[in-house]
Amino acid sequence: MIYIRLVAESFRFAWQALRANMLRTFLSLLGVTIGIFAIISVFTLVDSLERNVRDSMSFIGEKVIYVQKWPWAFGGGGYPWWKYFQRPEPTIREFRQLERRLTMDDGIAIFSDRGSNTFKSGNNSFSDATLMGVSYQFNNVMEVPVERGRYFIPQEVDAGRNVIIIGSEVAETLFPRQEPIGQQIKVGGQRFSIIGVFEKQGESLFGGPPFDQMGMMPYMAYSKMFATGPNGVGSTIVVKGREDDPGLLELEYETRGIMRTIRGLRPRDEDSFAMNRPEMATQAISGFFEVVGLAGWVIGGFAILVGGFGIANIMFVSVKERTNIIGIQKSLGAKNYFILFQFLFESVFLSVLGGAAGILLVFLLTLIPQDMMAVGLSASNIILGLGVSAVIGMLSGIIPAVLASNLDPVIAIRSK
Template sequence: MIYLRLIVESFRFAWQALKSNLLRTILSLLGVTIGIFAIISVFTLVDSLERNVREAMSFVGERVIYVQTQPWTFGPGGRPWWDYLRRPQPTAREFRQMERNITMAEGIAIFSERGGNTFKYRNSSYSNAILSGATYDFNKIRDIPIENGRYFVPQEVDGSQNVIIIGSDIAEAFFPNQDPLGKQIKVKGHQFMVIGVMEKQGESMFGMSNVDKQGIIPFGAYSKIYTMGPKGMYATIALKGREDDKGLQELEYETQGLLRNIRGLRPRDKDNFALNRSEMVAEQVTSLFSVIGVAGWVIGGFAILVGGFGIANIMFVSVKERTNIIGIQKSLGAKNFFILFQFLFESVFLSLLGGGFGILLVFLLTLIPQDMMEIMLSFSNIVLGLSVSAVIGMLSGIIPAVLAANLDPVMAIRSK
């Protein structure tokens, strides 16, 4: 009961101080408000940006290893860029040999894609489309959400048949009021029959992938349009790892051994290929945003420091103004801890008030419509902002609270 009374009285004194010196209190809390706004807004933007980047990179796939010529990350000890240019590209022959011998993969596919294509249907054309060629297990590597129609059957892929799965934008452009299934689309002079339409996904962040403008055909049919090489296509072999393969270590070792054997590399020869994973991108994104988060703490820290001094100033003035009341409370039996916690609670309340306004400003920021990405204020960032405010309030009020608790009751009553 005593603690409840202590909290109520502390809030009452804090509210009285706020009302009696409104301008002074607002100016003093402004530092905390700006500091919390700076920190939480940076964290909110970082979280939103990281979430959107990860969603944009989701097309890479989970538990997938990509066989390519160069790694996605370049760190200390890496090779010069011209060394990667000399590496051989993955080929369909290598894919078939790996497909026959791999044991640790749920699925394996070879695929390639090129942008800037023009699709035609009768007198209509659709430019800047992405044309992808892939083998049957491609839907295990990446999610291919079919809204209308179906995915490839093995016979279509093995026979390099001219069938195509198109994105929603292409379907809307060519077939706005009709069923696209069974219709013939011309790509690079070749006729392809539409067998499926993918669900609308929308353009991902930074334009990393847009399946709405994509057409997927069997890899053999794709090879008839584009030949291998610098002026043609570059292929990628992708392997889907099993659930029980933690960290994809077993799949990576098996893939490395198989590919070295296929390419005839000697034991002392270095790998002339790179095994990339989606986790590499995630690690790079995390490290980048960690640095930005530190910058947010530094920027907001100075404002919070100023706000802390402002709250300490309010509390020193409050102790001075209420010295007589403190003396009366002590003469009536109030313990030192009661006076101490009374001022501490008041300091924390004022700091939380300033921090709350800062979080409110961040929330208002999230209400601004954004075409590029959706900004969301998470519950964890709200808790972080209030926690930092409470700590600042406690640190700012501890010295004035100790001074108030140690006042001599007789001298305090005599003060004016």
């Protein structure tokens, strides 16, 4: 009960001090407000950017390994492209052998894509579309957001039938106010029947497959239109790992061994293929955001430092103005810890109030509509902002509170 009364008394004193010197309090808390605003706004933008980038990168799949000609490159340093230029592209024959011989996979697919295609239907046309050819299990190893219609069936893929799934923008352009499912379009001079329409994706922050402007067809139908393989359009083999293979190490070893056997590589020969993993992109992105987050701490730290000195100044002035009251309280039996907690609570209260104002400003900024990136203030950032404010208030008020608690009651009560 005594602790509840102590908190209530401290809150009342803090509120009275705030009301008695509104301008001084406002100017002193401005530093904390700006500091918390700087830190939390940077963290909110970083979290939102990272979340949107990761969502935009979801197309590269989860727990998958890409077998490709070119290795992915992240970070600085030169890229020895001349080493990889003579490498052969993955082929359908290699895909079939991997599909038959792999034991540690949870699915395998091959795909190839090509940009700058034109889709036609009657007098309507859609240019600069991306065309992708995929094997049947592609939707098992990657996310294929079909909203209307259906995905391919095995017979269509194996026979290379002229069926296609198109993006929402392609459907709206070629078939305005019409149902595209069951309609036909011309691609590369050949007719294809539409069996599905992708879900509308909108603009992607990081890129990825432009599903809104895409057409997806069976790999064998794609191969008839564009030569794939060593001397044609490049293909990619993607292998999905199993849940009981953390880190996909066993899958990676098995895939590398089979690929080296297929290509007849000797033990001392370098790999003539690249094995790329999404974690490589994730690690590069995480490193970038760590640097941005550190910059946010540095920028906001200077403002918070100024705000902390401002709160400390308020508390020193408050102790001096209330020295007489402190003497009366101690003469009536108030313990040192009561006085200490009273001023410490006041300091923390003022600092948290300034931090809450900074968080409120960040929240108001998140309400501004954004087309490219959704920005949201997370609970963790709110807790972080209030926590930092409380720590700053405690550090700023500890010395004035200790001085107030150690005042001699006789001398204090005689002060004016």
